[in-house]
Amino acid sequence: MTAMSETATRRSLALRFRGVFQDTITVLWRDTIRTMRQPDLLAFAVVMGVFFLVLFNYIFGGSIGAGAGIDYLDFLVPGVFVITALQGAQQTSLGLAADLTEGVTDRFRSLPMSRAAVIAGRTIADAVRNVAGLVLVALVALLMGYRFASPLGALGAIALATAVGYGFSWLGAAIAAKVRQPDVVGMLSMFWLFPLMLASTAFAPAETMPGWLQDFVTYQPISAASDAVRGLASGSPAGGDILLTLGWTAVLLLLFAPMSVRLYQAEAR
Amino acid sequence: MPSHARKPRAGPSPLTVDVLSGILDTMSTSIANTRTTSEPVVVATNLRKRFGDVEAVNDLSFLVNAGQIVGLLGPNGAGKTTTINMLTTLASIDGGSAAVGGFDVKTQPDQVRELVGLAGQSAAVDEKLTARENLDLFGRLYKIPRAERRQRTDELIAQFDMVEFADRVVGTYSGGQRRRLDVAAALVANPTALFLDEPTTGLDPRSRAELWSEIAELADRGTAIVLTTQYLDEADQLADEILIIDRGQIIASGPPKELKRGLQRDVLEVHVAAGDLDRAVGLVGEVDGLAYDADAGSIGIPVGDDVDRSLELLRRLQDRGISISDFQLRRPTLDDVFLSLTGAPTEREEVST
Structure with a gap:
């Protein structure tokens, strides 16, 4: 008896797991079609990246670079990579909020499907779009005269930026599942994105910032990611930063993945 | 009478699911053995739902048999959509209980979701996909194998006369085309119980009549249907049994003819x-x-x-x-019925829940 029910439980658990996987692939397929029909989203991410590259390099580049005694473009490109990936996370937030206001989400809720898959599929679709955006930004950087230390370094840089962007996607998803109003979500994502982005080593070295801020700036996820991507792209050792970045990504996932699924499940009002 | 007037139907048809239950039992311990063929498909018992101080649904009970259409008729804010949302697992049940196909909606929502189809206000389709992609998407989520899914999608596209626009993105559809897809999407997995929430609101008379005949045909093939409507003629035309709902409560019920006869107001x-x-x-x-x-x-x-x-x-x-x-x-029209029961015309404006 016990053995039988244990087998049954294990089997139904396996079935459930397969269900989550299948549903995630299905939602990924759906969101990918949607992404391809809205090329403006990808364009927006790329344009923002290029905008940061051009703006910071040609306007602030002189002063920041001279002040810190570095080649600013070398410094800037990895930072812009991370920021581009974060834009993707913001788009997860906006896209999911819009999704939740559309009736199709209620249809999903009435179907015998995994609740987690709705968000998981979406975040993965956004990660795929992020990779495309990062490749395009990298091409623009190459045109501006930037050089990766090695092709492998370029791949690593893109992979790590995508990873940290994926972690933040779940933060975005949690906000969207909680608030469910695209315009409010848009404003809320500014609240976390801008301080983290500007008080980071994405655009300027920590040494150029006030002392009381430096500890925060040095260890916060966007800085860690920027420094790690910089290391990978330039071929210099950055093991500590890479670990810290992966750690932050894990923390974001552990914290916000269960939270956003729970919030998504909560009843719509 | 238009062509979709229906002949009286026989009682509930046996559920074929029984045949599968042996196999299913080994897969899932929670498939109950309580399913009997004579049971009504939808059983709502003293359903309750509160939103703050408002009793949106207050002690609602009804049954729907296989092949039967039950119409929930009432003004905006009467609690029709909330009732449907509770029965389809979209909203939690605050009091009472509900079962679909013998499965408890509260404790066995996964099994209930396998059996219900939902169309209307609260369950739309994806605007950025085509009709074909939408139907395929829902088929995939029901885990219908690919070949069967393709076939089902083609069937539904033909059945609901969507061939011309099936490969266009939904965002470009007219209201009538949208509504046809909405209902088709609810039918992907051949639901045992179909819930239609104001399926014809905003449709022109012709599209409405077409949808009516499709709905009547589904019931003829044995689907249990719950239909909400604000249109008295719609309930009159389609429903075998009408529940008139006001402020979350049933204020009258019965076959349309009886409801009207009760008034004796020719x-x-x-x-x-x-x-x-x-x-x-x-x-x-x-x-x-x-x-x-x-x-x-x-x-x-x-x-x-x-x-x-x-x-x-x-x-x-x-x-x-x-x-x-x-x-x-x-x-007497059902308008007259409503007026005499509530003392208020049906066009009463209320905050929709």
Whole structure:
């Protein structure tokens, strides 16, 4: 008896797991079609990246670079990579909020499907779009005269930026599942994105910032990611930063993945 | 009567799911053995739902058998959508219980979701996908194997006459095209119980009639259907059983004919020349509820269901030289029913829940 029910439980658990996987692939397929029909989203991410590259390099580049005694473009490109990936996370937030206001989400809720898959599929679709955006930004950087230390370094840089962007996607998803109003979500994502982005080593070295801020700036996820991507792209050792970045990504996932699924499940009002 | 008037149907048809239960039992311990073939498909027992201080649904009970259409009729904010949302696992049940296909909605939501199809206000389709992609998407989520899914999608596209626009993105559809896809999407997995939340709201008369005949056909094939509507003629036309709902409570129920008969308010409406009106009113004499409209030259005489009395009245008027330009015997509409039950017209505006 016990053995039988244990087998049954294990089997139904396996079935459930397969269900989550299948549903995630299905939602990924759906969101990918949607992404391809809205090329403006990808364009927006790329344009923002290029905008940061051009703006910071040609306007602030002189002063920041001279002040810190570095080649600013070398410094800037990895930072812009991370920021581009974060834009993707913001788009997860906006896209999911819009999704939740559309009736199709209620249809999903009435179907015998995994609740987690709705968000998981979406975040993965956004990660795929992020990779495309990062490749395009990298091409623009190459045109501006930037050089990766090695092709492998370029791949690593893109992979790590995508990873940290994926972690933040779940933060975005949690906000969207909680608030469910695209315009409010848009404003809320500014609240976390801008301080983290500007008080980071994405655009300027920590040494150029006030002392009381430096500890925060040095260890916060966007800085860690920027420094790690910089290391990978330039071929210099950055093991500590890479670990810290992966750690932050894990923390974001552990914290916000269960939270956003729970919030998504909560009843719509 | 339009072509979709239905013949009376036999009782509940046996559920084929029984055959599968042996296999399913080994896969899932929670498949209950309580399913019997004579059970109603949808059972709502003392359902309750509160939103803050508002009793959105208050002690609602009803049954739906296989092949039966039950119409929930009521104004905006009556609790129709909330009831559907509870029965389809979209909203939690605050009190009472519900079962679909023998599965408890509260404790076995996954099994219930396998059996229900939902269309209407709260369950739309993906605007950025085509009809074909939408149907395929829902088929995938129901875990229908690819070949079967393709076939089902083609069937539904043909059945709902969507061939011309099936490969266009939904965002470009007209209201009627959208609605057809909505209902088709609810049918992907051949639901045992179909929930249609105001399926024809905003449709032109032709699309409406077309959708009606599709819905009637589904019931003929044994689907249990719960339909909400604000349109009295829709409930009258489709439903085997109507529940009139106001403020979350059933205030009247029964087959449409019975509901109307209960009122006994047939009205004989006679049109006469304007100059003859006063004399005609005098000839009819004292009748309770007599109404006349001098401008239109019409008199409305409540006659109950007494045909002889109507004939006698018409003859009396004619014999005294009053020329009758037109007359009709007006049966009570469900509007009349609603008015007499609630004391308020159906167009009452309320905050929708």
